[in-house]
Amino acid sequence: MLRFLLEILLCFAAMANLFNSSALAEVLTCSNIVPMRNRVDKISITDFGGVGDGRTLNTKAFREATYRIQHLNRRGGTLLYIPPGVFLTESFNLTSHMTLYLARGAVIKATQITENWPLIAPLPSYGRGRERPGGRYISFIHGDGVHDVIITGENGTIDGQGDVWWNMWRQRTLQFTRPNLVEFVNSEHIIISNVIFKNSPFWNIHPVYSSNVVIRFVTILAPHDSPNTDGIDPDSSSNVCIEDSYISCGDDAVAVKSGWDEYGIAYGRPSSDITIRRLTASSPFAGIAIGSETSGGVENILAEHINLFNMGVGIHIKTNSGRGGTIRNITMSHVYMENARKGIKISGNVGDHPDDKFNPNALPIVKDITINNVWGVKVLQAGLIQGLKDSPFTEICLSDINLHGLAGPTSPPWKCSDVFGAARQVSPSPCSELSSNQPGSCANYF
Ligand SMILES: *[C@@H]1O[C@H](CO)[C@@H](O)[C@H](O)[C@H]1NC(C)=O
Ligand SMILES: *[C@@H]1O[C@H](CO)[C@@H](O)[C@H](O)[C@H]1NC(C)=O
Ligand SMILES: *[C@@H]1O[C@H](CO)[C@@H](O)[C@H](O)[C@H]1NC(C)=O
Numbered sequence: 001m002l003r004f005l006l007e008i009l010l011c012f013a014a015m016a017n018l019f020n021s022s023a024l025a026e027v028l029t030c031s032n033i034v035p036m037r038n039r040v041d042k043i044s045i046t047d048f049g050g051v052g053d054g055r056t057l058n059t060k061a062f063r064e065a066t067y068r069i070q071h072l073n074r075r076g077g078t079l080l081y082i083p084p085g086v087f088l089t090e091s092f093n094l095t096s097h098m099t100l101y102l103a104r105g106a107v108i109k110a111t112q113i114t115e116n117w118p119l120i121a122p123l124p125s126y127g128r129g130r131e132r133p134g135g136r137y138i139s140f141i142h143g144d145g146v147h148d149v150i151i152t153g154e155n156g157t158i159d160g161q162g163d164v165w166w167n168m169w170r171q172r173t174l175q176f177t178r179p180n181l182v183e184f185v186n187s188e189h190i191i192i193s194n195v196i197f198k199n200s201p202f203w204n205i206h207p208v209y210s211s212n213v214v215i216r217f218v219t220i221l222a223p224h225d226s227p228n229t230d231g232i233d234p235d236s237s238s239n240v241c242i243e244d245s246y247i248s249c250g251d252d253a254v255a256v257k258s259g260w261d262e263y264g265i266a267y268g269r270p271s272s273d274i275t276i277r278r279l280t281a282s283s284p285f286a287g288i289a290i291g292s293e294t295s296g297g298v299e300n301i302l303a304e305h306i307n308l309f310n311m312g313v314g315i316h317i318k319t320n321s322g323r324g325g326t327i328r329n330i331t332m333s334h335v336y337m338e339n340a341r342k343g344i345k346i347s348g349n350v351g352d353h354p355d356d357k358f359n360p361n362a363l364p365i366v367k368d369i370t371i372n373n374v375w376g377v378k379v380l381q382a383g384l385i386q387g388l389k390d391s392p393f394t395e396i397c398l399s400d401i402n403l404h405g406l407a408g409p410t411s412p413p414w415k416c417s418d419v420f421g422a423a424r425q426v427s428p429s430p431c432s433e434l435s436s437n438q439p440g441s442c443a444n445y446f
Contacts, residue, residue, distance in 0.1 A: 030214040030241030030275070034189050037150065039099050041074035044081040052085020057111065062092040070095040077148060082106040082156060091118060091179065094143040094151075102156025102195060109159045110140045110181075110201075114168070119176060123185075123208060125236055125259030125267035125296060127354050129177030131169070131202075131228070136176055139183035139206065146184070150191040155219070157196040158182065162226060165201035169227045178202035178228070184210050193217045200229050204249065208235040209269060215242045224284050224310075226250035231281065233257055236269035236296050242276045252316070253281035253308075255289040256298050258325060261358040264295025265324040271296070276303040286316035287340075288332060292351030294325045294364065304333045311340035314379070315371060318350035321388060322358035326365040337376040343403040344371060346396065346419075348388040363391035369421075370445055376403040382428050387418030396421030397442035398434060403427070422446070 043065060044050075050061035069078040077097030084105030091110070094100065102108065119135040122128045129136035140160055143149055151158075160181045168174045181200035184190055187210045196219045197204050204220050207213045215232055222229035231247035234240040235257040247253040258264060258271045271294075281287050287308035290298050308314050314337040317327060337343065348364060366387065376382075382403040387393035396419055416431035422442035423434040 028277070030216055030243050033239060033241050034191050034212050034214045036191060037077065037099070037148070039077045039079040041076065041078040042081060043068065043078060044083060045087060046083060050087055052083065052087045052106070054086035054088060054109070057089060058087045059090040059092065062089050066093060066095045066098065069098045073097070082108060082153070090116070091138050091140050091142060094141065094146055094149050096146045097148045099150040099152060102153035102158070104154035104156065106153065106156035107159055108141075108157070110161050112161050112164045114164060117179065125264045125269060126293070127260065127263030131177045132174055134176055137179040139180040140201070141182045143184040143187050143190070146187045148189045149184070149187065151182070151195055152191065152193045153195060155194050155196055157198055159198045160200040162199040162201040162222065162229065166226050180204070180206040182206070183208065184213070186210065188212050190214070196221065198222070199226070202228050203230040203233050205232045206235060207237045207240060210237045211239050213237060213240045215240070216244050218245045220245070220247040220249055222249040224248070224250055230255055231283075234271055234274055235259075236267070236271055238270075238272045238274075240274045242279065244278045247279065247281040247283070249283050251283060252286040252289040253283050254279065255286065255291065256301060257291065257293040258296030258298055260293045260354050261295055261322050261324075261362070263354060264293060265362060267296060269296045271298045273300045274302070276301075276306070278305045280307040282308065282310045283312065285312045287311050287314050287337065288335070289316045289318065290327055290330060291316075291318035292320060292323070294319050294327055295323050297325045298327045299329050301330045303331070303335070306332075306335045308335065308337040309339055311337055313342040313345045314340045314374070314376065315344045317346040317366065317369065319348055319364040319366065320351045320353075321348070321364075322353055322360055322362050323351075323364045324362035326367075328365070328368045330368070331370045332374075333370070333372045335374045337374070337379060339378040340376060340380070342381045342384060343374065343376050343379045344383040346385045346393060348391070348393070349386055363388055365391060366393040368395040369393070370397045371401065372399040372445070374401040374403065378406050379403045380406065383414040383430060385414070385416040385419045385431070389418050392418040392420060394420045395441040396434065397445045398423040398426050398430060399446060400424070401426040
């Protein structure tokens with residue numbers, strides 16, 4: 001009898017739990033930001049002489065196929081089908097109203113012959129290439145001024161074969177800034193979904209000066225020791241939604257940016273309204289980063305339900321003197337991390353300058369940062385918050401944070417300077433600057 005009652009009780013408990021969490025709660029997705037389109041007009045790369053033998057160079061086929069899509073301009077756009085096979089090619093451009101569709105087993109592979117790799121102008125918000133002065137190598141797959149572009153399929157692979165580029169970086173023989181794997185410049189209504197990105201020469205996915213960009217169900221893979229292989233870097237872009245993806249790479253998994261020092265300040269284009277959710281990531285640098293290039297400002301960012309493992313810094317907001325820009329209204333919530341050097345870092349002293357023309361008095365503003373429901377195990381240091389003396393960080397609101405060290409419930413304590421805010425239910429207890437008995441400007445959140 002007792003056992004029967006217990007079972008009924010357990011059953012009710014399970015039901016209540018179900019109703020509370022998933023059953024009734026609406027699962028939010030990015031799909032309303034850019035609707036998926038079905039294209040009636042379909043062509044295959046093989047129609048243009050494409051050969052998927054891993055050796056034939058298919059540059060002409062890719063360029064002719066996109067030329068055909070652009071100039072025939074079929075109503076509703078055109079799908080370019082990449083069948084199973086390995087299609088080696090040089091870089092190519094995408095055009096508006098197209099879907100690049102990779103079948104299961106399809107691989108679009110970048111050539112490792114780097115001598116003739118095309119150069120393009122530096123981004124105005126950077127004033128120069130990110131790693132070398134002057135122009136920069138065009139991304140492997142590039143879209144400039146395009147709209148209504150979809151890269152999708154059955155989890156085929158876009159392989160940057162980046163090791164030749166990583167070695168040039170290591171040997172300091174790079175002439176210009178390495179190519180991104182996929183870049184959209186001045187573009188809108190973009191979907192990237194169900195694709196595997198592998199071994200990017202530099203950043204993997206870089207939407208810049210773009211809006212309405214959806215990135216979901218992607219896998220991004222690059223070795224942890226590959227230099228600067230950031231996962232996804234929304235840069236001076238708005239209405240970007242990233243979800244349900246797996247990233248393991250050699251630099252920040254996701255980094256929201258908006259230009260570099262005096263060039264970014266002059267260009268003045270912020271990143272705003274960006275959602276990042278249900279991501280699993282691993283990297284020797286940051287899981288979710290803002291910065292360090294934030295000169296156009298970064299605002300209205302929500303990152304939630306993030307799983308991080310084998311990390312450098314779980315959550316990293318980074319800027320520098322000379323950057324200018326305002327970072328505000330950033331929310332990070334429900335972040336789980338395992339094995340990280342640092343849990344949370346917010347710092348005004350990170351990143352290099354494009355040249356010596358930056359204005360050291362262009363101080364960044366960092367305010368209204370909410371971090372809650374963070375759980376970590378094997379986190380070497382819980383947190384570090386370093387504002388600027390002449391521009392202290394304000395409204396830094398931490399709540400329900402539990403970061404365990406290697407050996408037990410506590411890890412080395414927080415370190416803070418030039419910061420105002422509050423903390424509630426944070427363990428180990430944070431620095432006195434964030435003392436919990438003065439909720440102040442954080443009262444709204446607690
Ligand atoms: C690709 O786009 C870039 C940037 O718009 C342009 O400079 C380049 O000429 C294009 N390449 C081809 C092959 O059309
Ligand atoms: C592709 O991978 C995603 C995970 O990123 C998975 O959810 C989806 O089911 C896969 N699709 C196919 C067609 O295998
Ligand atoms: C703050 O950002 C969130 C998105 O994370 C947005 O919904 C909200 O409207 C923003 N608040 C303000 C005051 O702009």
